[in-house]
Amino acid sequence: MNRQFIEDLREIYPGDRLLTRDVELLPYESDALTAFQTKPGAVVLPENADEIIATVRLCHEHSVPFVARGSGTSLSGGSLPIADGLTIALNRLNRIKHIDPQQRIAIVEPGVVNLHISQAAQPYGLYYAPDPSSQSICTIGGNIAFNSGGAHCLKYGMTSNHVLGMKVVLADGSLTEFGGESLDGCGIGPDLIGLFVGSEGLFGIALELTLRLLPLPELYRTVLAAFDDLGRAGDAVSLVVASGLLPGAIEIMDRLAIRAAETVGANYPDAEALLIVELEGEAPQVEAEFAQLRELIQRSGAFEIRTAQSEDERARIWKGRKSAFSAVGRLSPDYIVQDGVVPRSRLGEALLQIDALKRRYGLEVANVFHAGDGNLHPLILFDGREEGALHKAEALAGEILAMCVKLGGSITGEHGVGVEKRDYMPAMFSEAELDVMLALRKAIDPREIANRGKMFPGGEAPALTMQGMHPLERQGVISRE
Amino acid sequence: MISSEKQIRAFVGGHTRLHVRGLGSKPALHQVDAPILDLSALRGIVEYQPGEFTLTVRAGTPLREVIDALGERGQYLPFDPLLPDSASIGGTVASNLSGSRRHRFGGARDFVLGATVVDGTAQSYTVGGKVVKNAAGFDLTKFLVGSLGRYAILTELTFKVFPDVKRFRSLRFTYRVLADALAASYAINRSRFELDALDILPGVAGAAVLARLGGFSETLPARVERFSEFVATTTAPQHVEVIEDELSIWDCVAGLDGACLAKVTLAPRQLPALDAAIHGAKRRYILAGNIAFVACEDAGWLGDVLARQGLRGLLLRGDARSPLLGAPLENVLAARVKATLDPLGKLV
Numbered sequence: 001m002n003r004q005f006i007e008d009l010r011e012i013y014p015g016d017r018l019l020t021r022d023v024e025l026l027p028y029e030s031d032a033l034t035a036f037q038t039k040p041g042a043v044v045l046p047e048n049a050d051e052i053i054a055t056v057r058l059c060h061e062h063s064v065p066f067v068a069r070g071s072g073t074s075l076s077g078g079s080l081p082i083a084d085g086l087t088i089a090l091n092r093l094n095r096i097k098h099i100d101p102q103q104r105i106a107i108v109e110p111g112v113v114n115l116h117i118s119q120a121a122q123p124y125g126l127y128y129a130p131d132p133s134s135q136s137i138c139t140i141g142g143n144i145a146f147n148s149g150g151a152h153c154l155k156y157g158m159t160s161n162h163v164l165g166m167k168v169v170l171a172d173g174s175l176t177e178f179g180g181e182s183l184d185g186c187g188i189g190p191d192l193i194g195l196f197v198g199s200e201g202l203f204g205i206a207l208e209l210t211l212r213l214l215p216l217p218e219l220y221r222t223v224l225a226a227f228d229d230l231g232r233a234g235d236a237v238s239l240v241v242a243s244g245l246l247p248g249a250i251e252i253m254d255r256l257a258i259r260a261a262e263t264v265g266a267n268y269p270d271a272e273a274l275l276i277v278e279l280e281g282e283a284p285q286v287e288a289e290f291a292q293l294r295e296l297i298q299r300s301g302a303f304e305i306r307t308a309q310s311e312d313e314r315a316r317i318w319k320g321r322k323s324a325f326s327a328v329g330r331l332s333p334d335y336i337v338q339d340g341v342v343p344r345s346r347l348g349e350a351l352l353q354i355d356a357l358k359r360r361y362g363l364e365v366a367n368v369f370h371a372g373d374g375n376l377h378p379l380i381l382f383d384g385r386e387e388g389a390l391h392k393a394e395a396l397a398g399e400i401l402a403m404c405v406k407l408g409g410s411i412t413g414e415h416g417v418g419v420e421k422r423d424y425m426p427a428m429f430s431e432a433e434l435d436v437m438l439a440l441r442k443a444i445d446p447r448e449i450a451n452r453g454k455m456f457p458g459g460e461a462p463a464l465t466m467q468g469m470h471p472l473e474r475q476g477v478i479s480r481e
Numbered sequence: 482m483i484s485s486e487k488q489i490r491a492f493v494g495g496h497t498r499l500h501v502r503g504l505g506s507k508p509a510l511h512q513v514d515a516p517i518l519d520l521s522a523l524r525g526i527v528e529y530q531p532g533e534f535t536l537t538v539r540a541g542t543p544l545r546e547v548i549d550a551l552g553e554r555g556q557y558l559p560f561d562p563l564l565p566d567s568a569s570i571g572g573t574v575a576s577n578l579s580g581s582r583r584h585r586f587g588g589a590r591d592f593v594l595g596a597t598v599v600d601g602t603a604q605s606y607t608v609g610g611k612v613v614k615n616a617a618g619f620d621l622t623k624f625l626v627g628s629l630g631r632y633a634i635l636t637e638l639t640f641k642v643f644p645d646v647k648r649f650r651s652l653r654f655t656y657r658v659l660a661d662a663l664a665a666s667y668a669i670n671r672s673r674f675e676l677d678a679l680d681i682l683p684g685v686a687g688a689a690v691l692a693r694l695g696g697f698s699e700t701l702p703a704r705v706e707r708f709s710e711f712v713a714t715t716t717a718p719q720h721v722e723v724i725e726d727e728l729s730i731w732d733c734v735a736g737l738d739g740a741c742l743a744k745v746t747l748a749p750r751q752l753p754a755l756d757a758a759i760h761g762a763k764r765r766y767i768l769a770g771n772i773a774f775v776a777c778e779d780a781g782w783l784g785d786v787l788a789r790q791g792l793r794g795l796l797l798r799g800d801a802r803s804p805l806l807g808a809p810l811e812n813v814l815a816a817r818v819k820a821t822l823d824p825l826g827k828l829v
Binding site: 100101102103104124125126146147149153156157158160161168170174176178180181182183184185186187188189190191192193194195196197198199202203215216217218238241242244245246281282284285287288289339341342343344345370373374375408409410411412413414415416417421425428429430432433436437439440441443444455 | 532535586604608611613615619620625627632671674750793805818
C-alpha cells in the first residue's frame with residue numbers, strides 16, 4: 001500500500017481509527033468463512049457518511065481496492081479483505097436515525113445490527129422481518145450487500161423486499177439516491193434498489209437505508225413433527241405447500257443435524273427427520289390454519305407432533321434449529337456449509353443424491369434446510385488436520401452445487417457468491433450472461449476496486465487454510481443459517 | 482407479427498431506434514417517434530408448475546390469460562397487476578403497475594424471479610432464475626421492473642405465485658375530513674390485522690377508507706367483527722359499512738375517467754399536500770396512501786404539481802411529451818446500466 005495513500009487516509013482518520021499494524025489487522029483477516037484468510041493493507045473505522053465518501057474517493061484516485069465490512073459474518077467470504085487493499089469497517093455507523101411508526105419505516109446507517117432494528121421498533125408493535133441466523137450480530141449493510149434471507153423469508157421475502165430507499169456512494173465516488181419513504185420503493189422508473197441489493201459490495205457502499213417495518217404478528221403457532229424417514233418429512237412439506245397454507249417458515253433437519261442440536265440441549269425427539277412449521281398472523285386465522293396444518297402433518301405419517309404452548313417453547317424449538325450449525329462443530333473439527341437451491345418438488349431427489357455423494361466421498365453430511373423454498377444447507381464434516389481433507393470436502397461441495405444447477409436451481413439461495421462460489425458461476429450462467437454482469441460491474445466501477453476478487457470467477461486467490469470455526473461461532477454468538 | 486426471440490433480435494439489429502409495446506393498454510407510454518416493436522403476438526404460457534408455485538410466460542401474453550390459468554389451480558399473482566382485462570404481463574412489469582391487492586405481499590418486483598431479455602445490442606440472455614430463492618449474480622430482473630423497455634426488452638418472465646385466498650369481506654369507513662381518513666389508515670396499517678387491501682378514497686365531502694380482509698370463510702365473520710370494532714374504537718368513523726358486492730370496488734382505476742390517468746408514488750405523509758393541490762381531480766390512494774392514481778384533464782398541470790412537491794408520476798393515458806411526470810428521474814447508476822445494456826441508445 002503506497003505511503004501517500006496512507007498519509008491521505010490519516011488526514012481523514014485521526015488517532016486510532018486507521019489501523020495498519022499487523023496485530024491490529026489480525027481480527028479482520030477473515031469473515032465467517034474461516035477457510036479463507038487474507039491480510040488487508042489497512043483498516044479504517046469511519047464514523048459518518050462523509051468519511052466513507054472521502055475514503056472511497058481516495059481509493060478510486062489511488063486505484064486501491066476496498067471492501068466494506070460490517071460484523072464479518074459472511075458465509076461466502078464476501079467480506080474477506082483484499083490483499084493489500086483497504087477494509088472499511090462500518091460498525092461505528094450504527095445509528096438508527098429515525099423510526100416512523102405511522103409510515104412503518106426505519107431510517108438507519110449501514111453498521112446497525114439487524115436485530116437492533118426490531119428491538120427499536122418493538123415498542124411500536126413493529127419489527128424488521130428478514131432474520132438471518134446471525135441477526136444478533138450481523139449488520140444491515142452486509143444484509144443489503146448479500147440480500148440476506150432467513151428462516152422467515154418464505155412468506156415475506158428477503159432483504160431486497162424490505163428496502164424502500166437508499167443513499168449510496170458508488171465505487172468511483174459518485175453519490176446517488178434511489179427510492180424513498182414510499183412502500184412503493186423506486187415506484188417509477190427502473191428498480192435501482194433491486195439492482196444494488198445483493199450486488200455483494202461490487203457497486204459501492206450503502207450510506208443510509210430506509211427499511212420497511214411490519215406489524216408484529218398477533219399469534220405464532222409453531223409445530224415440530226418427528227419422522228422416521230427423511231423422505232416422509234419432505235412429503236409432508238409438499239402436502240403443506242399444496243394445501244394452500246402460507247406458513248412463515250418450513251424447516252427440515254436430518255438425523256445428524258438433530259444429533260448436533262442435542263449438544264445445545266434442544267431436547268428434540270429421536271428421529272430420522274424433524275419438520276418445523278410456523279404459522280403467524282391474525283389469531284383467529286392462524287388458529288384455523290393451525291387445525292388444518294395439524295391434520296395434514298398427522299396424515300403425513302409423523303410419529304410425534306409437538307406444538308409450542310408458550311413463547312419459551314417456541315424459542316426452544318428455534319434455538320435447536322438456529323444453533324444446529326454451530327452445534328455440528330461439536331461433532332466434527334471442521335465443516336463447510338453449502339447454500340444451494342433446488343425446485344421444491346425435487347428436494348427428495350436432491351437429498352438422495354447428496355446421500356450418494358457423501359458415501360462416494362466417505363464424508364459425513366448433515367442436512368438442515370429451508371424446505372419451504374428448496375434452499376438446502378448441507379454441512380460437510382471433515383477434519384482439517386488430515387492431509388487433503390479440506391480439498392476433498394470442497395470437491396464434494398462443488399458436486400452438490402453442480403447438482404443444484406442441474407436440477408434447475410441455484411448455487412446460492414441467501415449466502416451469496418463471494419469468494420467461495422465464484423468458480424461455480426459459469427455452471428449457472430452462460431458466458432453471455434457473465435459478460436453482461438462483468439460489463440455492468442466495469443461501467444459502475446471502472447477500476448474494479450469495490451470488493452475486488454468476489455463474485456466473478458478467476459479473481460485473485462486468497463490463502464486457503466482450515467482453522468476451524470469462527471471464534472464467535474464456537475461460543476455460540478453467531479451461527480450459520 | 483413478431484412472435485419469437487429471433488425476430489426480436491433481428492428487429493433490434495435492423496433499427497437504430499425502436500420502442501417496445503405490448504398490448505398498448507397504456508397509450509401515454511407509447512407517444513414516441515420511433516419504430517414500434519409490437520410484442521402482442523409474443524404470447525403464451527411457457528411453463529406452469531402449480532406444485533412449485535412458479536410460472537414462466539411470454540411477455541406479450543394478456544394478463545387475463547395468466548390470471549385465468551392460475552385461477553384454475555387456486556393460485557394468483559399477489560402483486561395484483563393493473564388493467565387485468567387489457568394489459569400484457571410484460572407491459573405490466575415494465576411499467577410496474579399494481580392494484581390495491583398488492584398491499585398484502587408486495588409489488589411486481591417482489592414476485593419476478595427471472596426473465597429472458599434482448600438488450601440494445603440485440604443480444605439475448607436470461608437474468609435471474611426459475612427457483613423461488615436465488616442470490617447468485619446481479620439482480621437485473623428486479624432492475625427491469627419499471628424500466629419501460631428502455632434498457633432491455635423483456636421476452637419471457639418467471640414469477641413466484643401464491644395460493645389465493647378463499648373468501649373476502651370488504652368494509653368502508655367514512656370520515657369527516659381526509660386527515661381523519663389518513664389517520665385511520667395509519668392506525669390500521671400498523672395494527673395486527675392482516676389486510677388484503679387498504680385504500681383511501683377522497684370524496685366531495687370527507688373521505689373513506691376501504692379495507693379488505695381475506696381468509697377462511699369460517700373465521701371471516703368473527704375477524705370482520707373484531708376488525709370493525711378496532712377501527713370504530715380507535716378512529717371513530719362516521720359510518721361503517723360492510724360492502725356486499727365487494728369485488729367491484731377493488732378495481733382501483735374504475736371511475737377515474739378523464740383525458741389523463743397517472744400513477745404517483747408517494748409517502749403517506751406527503752398525501753395531504755398532494756391532495757390539496759389536486760383537489761379538483763379524480764383520485765384514489767392505494768397501499769395505505771403510498772400510491773396514488775390520479776385522473777385529470779391536463780397532464781402538464783399534474784406534472785407541474787408533482788415537480789413542485791418533489792414527487793414522480795407515470796402517465797398511463799393522456800398527451801404529454803414524456804410519460805414521466807414530476808421530479809426528474811435521472812440517476813447515475815441507471816445511466817451506467819443503460820450504457821452497458823443499450824450503448825447506442827436504441828431503446829426509447
